Amino acid sequence: MVAAAPQEGAGSLRRILKTRTLTLHEQLDELVGTDAVGDRLAYIRFLSVQYAARAPIERWAAHHGDPALSPPPTAPLIAGDLAALGAALPAEQPFIAPATSDPRGIAWAIGGSSLGNKVLLRGRQRAGMDAGDSFLSDPRTAAFFRRILPALEEIVSEHEAEAAVAGAEAVFRTFLAAASRTDLRAAA
Numbered sequence: 001m002v003a004a005a006p007q008e009g010a011g012s013l014r015r016i017l018k019t020r021t022l023t024l025h026e027q028l029d030e031l032v033g034t035d036a037v038g039d040r041l042a043y044i045r046f047l048s049v050q051y052a053a054r055a056p057i058e059r060w061a062a063h064h065g066d067p068a069l070s071p072p073p074t075a076p077l078i079a080g081d082l083a084a085l086g087a088a089l090p091a092e093q094p095f096i097a098p099a100t101s102d103p104r105g106i107a108w109a110i111g112g113s114s115l116g117n118k119v120l121l122r123g124r125q126r127a128g129m130d131a132g133d134s135f136l137s138d139p140r141t142a143a144f145f146r147r148i149l150p151a152l153e154e155i156v157s158e159h160e161a162e163a164a165v166a167g168a169e170a171v172f173r174t175f176l177a178a179a180s181r182t183d184l185r186a187a188a
Contacts, residue, residue, distance in 0.1 A: 105167030111145030
């Protein structure tokens with residue numbers, strides 16, 4: 001039996017998510033920036049954006065998502081970090097997952113952020129900054145991402161890919177909306 005040739009653009013769900021959300025991911029990186037490494041106010045802004053977006057996403061995933069794909073609750077850690085830095089909690093950004101979204105896309109977007117958090121933590125440590133780092137140093141999101149990797153490495157249909165991309169895009173748009181808010185820009 002001869003195996004069917006892969007379709008153009010076929011690949012693992014993880015690769016599809018990365019490719020199809022690249023523009024949103026780049027926009028978020030540009031808005032959040034790397035100033036949070038050594039600048040206290042920029043770090044407070046970073047944490048404020050994280051809290052404003054993650055709290056409703058984590059709550060949604062805990063109540064509506066697949067428990068195996070529900071990210072660990074990090075919003076309480078972020079709240080503690082903001083308090084340690086003398087900053088108030090920001091208002092939460094509304095999160096609405098499309099009804100047809102696949103929770104693997106949401107899980108990928110949240111879990112994959114652990115890679116950037118690890119880089120930010122190392123940069124802060126090199127800069128001698130260590131106050132309010134319990135969110136960045138929490139190993140649960142990285143462990144969650146490793147645990148869901150098998151589901152993300154699956155080859156999926158176009159329909160499944162679209163549903164997962166819709167979930168991931170909803171996450172990125174929530175973070176972008178939080179990062180664009182005037183009140184959070186003024187926090188820094």
